[in-house]
Amino acid sequence: MRLRFWRSWSIGLRMAFITMLPVVFLFTAFVWYSWYAHRAQVAEELSERGRILARALAETSEYNVISGNLTDLRLTINGLVQSDKNIFRIDVVDASGKRALRVTSETAQDAEPHYYEAPIRKQVVWINLFTDNGTPHVSASSDARPPTLTTEIVGAVQVRMSPSNMLAKQARRFRIELAMAALALAASGVLAWVLARSLTLPLKEAIQALRAIRGGQYRVDLPVTTGGEVGELQASIGEMSVALDRSTQDLENKVAERTRDLVESRNEALRADADKRKLIQKVNSIIEDERKSIAVEIHDELNASLIAVRLEAQSIGTLASKAPPAPETEEIRAKAGAITKLALDLYANGRRLVRRLRPEVLDMLGLHGAVEEMLRHYDSAGCRFSFHSEGDFSKLGNELAISAYRIVQEALSNIMKHASATAADVTLVLDAANDTLRIEVEDNGQGFDPASSSEGIGIIGMRERVYALHGTMEVRSAPERGTTLAIALPLSDASAVS
Ligand SMILES: Nc1ncnc2c1ncn2[C@@H]1O[C@H](COP(=O)(O)OP(=O)(O)OP(=O)(O)O)[C@@H](O)[C@H]1O
Ligand SMILES: [Mg+2]
Known part of the structure; x- marks a missing residue:
């Protein structure tokens, strides 16, 4: 068996158990003892009455038994049996044990297994009227012998009692006691239930309040409905709820304030970000424009000048070739050729530079x-x-x-x-x-x-x-x-x- 099986019980059940266990024990003990006492009382009373009755009848029926005249005795016993419902049967037996008389009750239903018996004694008094030498006593003197008493059993009276009548009476009393004890038991049960409820109800409400707090609803309404530790618990939960609610409010206010600040900072950052992007775009577009104008300058001014230089150098070369041959004119022709090539190279570089600076090809292709x-x-x-x-x-x-x-x-x-x-x-x-x-x-x-x-x-x-x-x-x-x-x-x- 699982030890400490009550661990899973609710407080209500434990309370009911603690209250009802001794009451149920007392009730059972009382009922058992009461029933037993009533039965013992019946047995005791029947035994006493049976014994007295047998003895009284034995003492008064000596003459009838000896004389054999049993009619009077039967009438007496009949009267007794009719008046006392607790007598089941009365038998009168002679010395040899033979039944001389039997009277059975018409109303008694059951008999005890044993019977009460009293012997019927015959007492004979012997008085000696003669002296030892055979002469009668003339007067009472000191040598006169005292009378002798002998007792002889001539029969017996047997009384068998019936417990049903007495038992019925005692059962009625027992039923009343039982009803009262059951009433007390029921009252104890109701009291235990009320007591347990007075404890479990506020506890249930306290648990519900704690669950609500756990679920985020900090402001709970928990009135103090009872005293003692449970009342203190209710009061503490109520105070805790107020404190929690207040600190949550404070926290929410702080969070709202901080969120406002953050949103403000974020908006500022976004504005700054947008400004920065615009600035970069603007700078890039200015750079592109500047590149374009430099490209135009190179194209229109530098390249045009280079073409002019090339043409001039070419014409110097032509003039030098027309002049009379001399080492100086030959050198002039060579130098003019070098200048022409330099101008062409510069022109080509200028064109490349223009292309890099101004991707016209982008517009075209x-x-x-x-x-x-x-x-x-x-x-x-x-x-x-x-x-x-x-x-x-x-x-x-x-x-x-x-x-x-x-x-x-x-x-x-x-x-x-x-x-x-x-x-x-x-x-x-x-x-x-x-x-x-x-x-x-x-x-x-x-x-x-x-x-x-x-x-x-x-x-x-x-x-x-x-x-x-x-x-x-x-x-x-x-x-x-x-x-x-x-x-x-x-x-x-x-x-x-x-
Ligand atoms: N494709 C690549 N392979 C290997 N290294 C690279 C490559 N691209 C960039 N790097 C490395 O990254 C560095 C940074 O490149 P970045 O273009 O910013 O500067 P840079 O080319 O050195 O100078 P700048 O572009 O201003 O003339 C380079 O110096 C180079 O070491
Ligand atoms: Mg680079």
Whole structure:
């Protein structure tokens, strides 16, 4: 059996058990003792009455038994049996044990197993009227012998009692006692229930209040309905609820205040962020404009002057070839040829510079064509470049296209400067479904550690362009593992579409 089985019981059940256990024990003991006492009383009384009756009848029936006249005795016994319902049967037997008379009650139902017997004695008094020598006593004198008394048993009276009548009376009393004890038991039960309820009800309410507090409802209404420890518990829970509610309110107020501050700071940061992006865009556009004007200057002024220089040098060479041959004229012709070549080289460099500064090719061919053209230019330098593109780039906004072009330009320039790569791959994807332009430049060169700081501003410039356009940029590289540059620019930005 499991020890301490009451551990799982509720307080109500324990209270009822503690209260009812002694009461039930007392009730059972009382009922058992009462029943036993009543039965013992009946047996005692019957035995006493039976014995007295037998003795009294034996003492008065001596004459009738000796004389054999039993009619009077029968009448007497009949009267007795009729008047006393506790007598079951009375028998009178003679000396030999033979039954002389039997009277059985008509009302008594059952008999005791044993009977009470009293002997019927015959007493004979012998008086000697003669002296020892045969002469009669004349008068009473000192030699006269005293009379002798002899007793002889001539029969017996047997009385058998019936307990049913007395038992019925005692059973009635027992029933009343039982009813009273049951009433006391029921009253104890009701009292135990009321007591247990007076304890369990406030405890249940206290538990409900604690559950509500655990569920986040800190303000609970728990009146103090009882005294003692349970009352103290109710009062403590009520006070705790008020304190919790107050501190929660304080906390919520602080959180609300802090949230307001945070929202304010966030808005400020967003404003600053937007301003910063605008500034970068503005700076980039100024740089592009400045580049354009420098390109125009180079194209219109420097290149025009170089063409003039070339023409002048050419005409000096022609004049020198027409002059009479002399070592000086030959040298002038050679110098004029060198100046012409220098001017041509400078012109070519100027044109390259103009192309770099002002990607007119972007206006003419669009981003796709401009990048292809750029790759063709770089391809000649020992590293094989391949190009993949997807999507229609014709609707791309000018600013986005220039940024993308500049980003690719810097990435290719880095490959040429630092990677020592043998192959590089450029991918442009205009993902209309996701509203994104994806740029990926990958090389198989020596790679680098992107976490280590650098003195250059190429990658910083790329990041700034991407940031200004609300895009994302990732540089994946490790020493001897090549480099991959992955950029995603949103098309939905105001500057994205033209
Ligand atoms: N494709 C690449 N392969 C190997 N190293 C690279 C590559 N791209 C960049 N790096 C490394 O990252 C550094 C930073 O590049 P970044 O473009 O910012 O500066 P830079 O090229 O050195 O100078 P700048 O671009 O200002 O002329 C480089 O110095 C180089 O060490
Ligand atoms: Mg660089």
